[in-house]
Amino acid sequence: MSLLDIFKRRASAPVARERLQVLLAYERNNRDQPDLVAVLREEIMAVIAKHVQVNQDDVRITMDRGKTTSTLEIDINIPNAGAAASTAL
Amino acid sequence: MSLLDIFKRRASAPVARERLQVLLAYERNNRDQPDLVAVLREEIMAVIAKHVQVNQDDVRITMDRGKTTSTLEIDINIPNAGAAASTAL
DSSP states (O other): OOGGGGGOOOOOOOOSSEEEEEEEEEEOSOTTSOOHHHHHHHHHHHHHHHHSOOOGGGEEEEEEEOSSEEEEEEEEEEOOHHHHHHHHO | OOGGGGGOOOOOOOOSSEEEEEEEEEEOSOTTSOOHHHHHHHHHHHHHHHHSOOOGGGEEEEEEEOSSEEEEEEEEEEOOHHHHHHHHO
């Protein structure tokens, strides 16, 4: 299976809020190597949290470890700053 | 355009070496907001470089800033540790 086949997914319904999506795929030849994706997951989440106020309920993380390919999907709905400001008026 | 349509790409030829791919998409409603993807690009690259020996020649970065959607693709070919070891024998 090609790495890019993983991303051939059906389109989801449009979301009203802003959305950040991280798709990470690691295709390895050496099965003895540790799963880099698991390590990167935590660190990339930390990087995002520095810039975006992330609500745990608005984060969906899907991880799939195969024999030679690991994939990670981080899907974050971000409260729209503009919408929040107009509510405050 | 849906966020996921971006990832409907044709499969590339298989690569001999290990491969790490990061696809990042940001769909924003507020055009006045700064481009989060540009900021995350540098920090995610730094995170990866902590764990993987990244050769500049083996990194391909594609960035696309649209009016409401920005996308970033980081494609890294990683020298296979196993192959390097067998060469040293």
